[in-house]
Amino acid sequence: MNDEYLVDIQHERLSFFTPAGEVKALNDVTIQMKAGEVLGIVGESGSGKSVTAYSIMGLTADNGRIVGGTVTFNGHRIDQMPETELRKIRGKEVSIIFQDPMTSLNPVYTIGNQIGEAIKLHTDKTGDEVTERIKELLRLVGINEPEKRIRQYPHELSGGMRQRVVIAMALACEPKLLIADEPTTALDVTIQAQILELMQDLQKQLGMGIIMITHDLGVVASMCDHIAVMYAGEIVEYGRTDDIFYNPRHEYTKGLIRSIPKFYEQEYERLIPIEGQPVDLLNPPAGCPFAPRCDSCMKICLKQKPDKSVFDEPHYARCWLNDKELFEESTKGSTNE
Amino acid sequence: MSDTKTLLKVTDLKQYFPVAGSKALVHAVDGVSLSIKKGETFGLVGESGCGKTTTGRAILRLTEPTAGRIEYDGDVLFDSSTKEKKDMLPYRRKMQIVFQDPYASLDPRMTVGDIVGEPMDIHKLYSSKEERREKIIRLLERVGLNSEHANRYPHEFSGGQRQRVGIARALAVDPEFIVCDEPVSALDVSIQAQVVNMFEDLQKDLGLTYLFIAHDLSIVNHISDRIGVMYLGHLVEVASSDQLIFHSAHPYTKSLISAVPIADPKTARASKRIILEGDVPSPVNPPSGCPFRTRCPYATDQCSAEMPALKEISSGHLAACHNLDRIS
Numbered sequence: 001m002n003d004e005y006l007v008d009i010q011h012e013r014l015s016f017f018t019p020a021g022e023v024k025a026l027n028d029v030t031i032q033m034k035a036g037e038v039l040g041i042v043g044e045s046g047s048g049k050s051v052t053a054y055s056i057m058g059l060t061a062d063n064g065r066i067v068g069g070t071v072t073f074n075g076h077r078i079d080q081m082p083e084t085e086l087r088k089i090r091g092k093e094v095s096i097i098f099q100d101p102m103t104s105l106n107p108v109y110t111i112g113n114q115i116g117e118a119i120k121l122h123t124d125k126t127g128d129e130v131t132e133r134i135k136e137l138l139r140l141v142g143i144n145e146p147e148k149r150i151r152q153y154p155h156e157l158s159g160g161m162r163q164r165v166v167i168a169m170a171l172a173c174e175p176k177l178l179i180a181d182e183p184t185t186a187l188d189v190t191i192q193a194q195i196l197e198l199m200q201d202l203q204k205q206l207g208m209g210i211i212m213i214t215h216d217l218g219v220v221a222s223m224c225d226h227i228a229v230m231y232a233g234e235i236v237e238y239g240r241t242d243d244i245f246y247n248p249r250h251e252y253t254k255g256l257i258r259s260i261p262k263f264y265e266q267e268y269e270r271l272i273p274i275e276g277q278p279v280d281l282l283n284p285p286a287g288c289p290f291a292p293r294c295d296s297c298m299k300i301c302l303k304q305k306p307d308k309s310v311f312d313e314p315h316y317a318r319c320w321l322n323d324k325e326l327f328e329e330s331t332k333g334s335t336n337e
Numbered sequence: 338m339s340d341t342k343t344l345l346k347v348t349d350l351k352q353y354f355p356v357a358g359s360k361a362l363v364h365a366v367d368g369v370s371l372s373i374k375k376g377e378t379f380g381l382v383g384e385s386g387c388g389k390t391t392t393g394r395a396i397l398r399l400t401e402p403t404a405g406r407i408e409y410d411g412d413v414l415f416d417s418s419t420k421e422k423k424d425m426l427p428y429r430r431k432m433q434i435v436f437q438d439p440y441a442s443l444d445p446r447m448t449v450g451d452i453v454g455e456p457m458d459i460h461k462l463y464s465s466k467e468e469r470r471e472k473i474i475r476l477l478e479r480v481g482l483n484s485e486h487a488n489r490y491p492h493e494f495s496g497g498q499r500q501r502v503g504i505a506r507a508l509a510v511d512p513e514f515i516v517c518d519e520p521v522s523a524l525d526v527s528i529q530a531q532v533v534n535m536f537e538d539l540q541k542d543l544g545l546t547y548l549f550i551a552h553d554l555s556i557v558n559h560i561s562d563r564i565g566v567m568y569l570g571h572l573v574e575v576a577s578s579d580q581l582i583f584h585s586a587h588p589y590t591k592s593l594i595s596a597v598p599i600a601d602p603k604t605a606r607a608s609k610r611i612i613l614e615g616d617v618p619s620p621v622n623p624p625s626g627c628p629f630r631t632r633c634p635y636a637t638d639q640c641s642a643e644m645p646a647l648k649e650i651s652s653g654h655l656a657a658c659h660n661l662d663r664i665s
């Protein structure tokens with residue numbers, strides 16, 4: 001059954017053990033993703049979107065531990081794999097692109113050297129074959145004059161070029177899954193457009209799955225098949241891109257969509273912010289994590305965590321407002337929600 | 338805007354910086370002219386390195402401009418041709434700034450109360466300790482914080498709260514004009530809207546005038562009355578925000594607008610992005626003529642020979658391009 005999915009995370013719990021106490025970064029996260037799919041994970045800082053994706057590669061900080069659930073990727077039980085085994089799949093079956101292309105490249109090695117590293121490690125190519133593959137990759141990501149670039153250092157390239165190099169590195173072994181952690185946040189808008197276009201082309205060409213981690217709803221709208229909305233270490237809503245944008249069923253998702261300015265609107269509309277501050281994960285609320293900031297918060301929301309309400313499969317949300325019977329009982333049927 | 342008095346007028350402002358170890362100069366701002374009316378929000382957009390932040394800082398003379406003229410409320414603050422340089426201290430009471438990074442712009446060793454109180458110390462805006470304290474509390478409340486926060490240190494606050502402290506500090510001297518330098522770009526989406534709304538409320542209540550600098554065109558479009566688009570140290574287009582979004586003239590503005598990621602899947606799928614080739618040229622060695630010509634699909638020989646002037650193409654709409662008639 002697990003073979004059906006490229007990524008199959010079941011009820012994952014992950015905590016960081018800090019001097020101040022246990023930070024519950026992930027609380028019961030379940031994600032299933034098929035091969036070749038593009039999944040967007042959106043949420044604000046600290047919501048657990050990066051932690052979720054990194055755990056697919058077995059990357060957790062030293063003080064972090066998976067304390068419950070299972071993480072399966074491409075048939076491997078990541079949560080049970082020793083570090084030596086994990087190293088064999090990192091860069092080969094799954095790769096990652098980080099936000100800041102300057103810090104993810106080593107300043108003292110040439111571009112060619114860094115792209116070549118993964119090729120030498122994971123394939124039996126040697127010498128000229130490696131060089132040829134590097135040039136091929138550089139052309140693939142739209143860098144011209146690969147012969148010259150191969151000998152250049154990261155500081156000689158612009159931000160957009162560096163991110164292309166990082167993408168070339170990630171694709172070196174044609175991974176089945178590419179994790180992109182805010183890949184365009186550090187870039188300018190026109191360069192962001194170039195990189196997103198490139199990623200979409202490559203995805204079609206190579207058929208790999210992509211997990212796109214971002215706080216920018218604009219980025220996910222144009223390129224994802226499915227979206228998971230995370231808040232305080234939980235997936236509060238999941239669905240097809242259109243479900244999330246046109247039929248959001250969680251108050252946090254609705255709030256996010258309302259809080260961004262509408263670009264092509266001629267009438268001035270005041271923004272509707274989500275009031276309050278993000279959750280302190282050292283002391284998470286007992287009930288729904290969003291309840292303290294939610295305008296429609298009811299008594300039960302503060303006491304008990306809501307279950308999944310499934311709408312049009314695979315669209316679901318965790319919000320008491322969707323629990324119809326209970327909702328009608330508590331409001332005596334005075335609303336059309 | 339009913340009040341049409343010009344508050345700030347900048348003429349041909351230039352700001353060059355020396356490059357360490359050589360005689361070359363970074364042409365960070367290269368001849369920017371703009372005027373801002375009282376009570377207006379003027380948005381300045383552009384990509385990193387285009388000179389938008391430097392323009393804001395040079396206007397406040399946080400860096401001494403290389404050339405140009407700055408007039409504020411009828412007074413000439415700086416004029417390179419007549420060597421006029423006003424002492425800025427009295428003007429700092431009227432002109433303030435909110436910085437981008439709420440982590441770097443607050444002294445970690447000062448309490449929030451002292452951070453907000455410092456401008457009042459400098460300008461001697463209170464007669465007793467109690468008055469100072471009362472004023473600090475009023476300012477904190479004004480920006481959605483409370484009196485308990487006065488004795489705490491910046492590290493105890495979230496990014497959004499710190500930005501509120503930065504705003505309270507700017508408001509401490511009761512200014513008329515605030516340069517808002519990317520004030521929301523370091524904040525989470527849900528918090529951005531809180532801070533943007535606060536800027537709008539403060540403007541309405543206190544009659545403030547803003548120079549709002551940001552790279553995010555959708556935020557700038559939301560908050561601004563007029564927008565100026567910068568590229569490589571030059572202002573390439575200025576228009577009212579609606580005019581700019583719906584009837585942009587300059588090819589750079591058009592590509593910038595089309596590159597904005599739209600948070601609406603159907604619109605996003607239907608819209609065509611104008612993808613610009615290549616990168617922004619170095620401001621140390623800017624191209625001859627039009628700064629945008631190296632990436633412009635419409636560039637001609639005239640563009641490399643001659644710098645296009647920023648001229649009015651319709652009422653209040655200015656653009657600097659030789660080929661406006663060829664661009665649909």
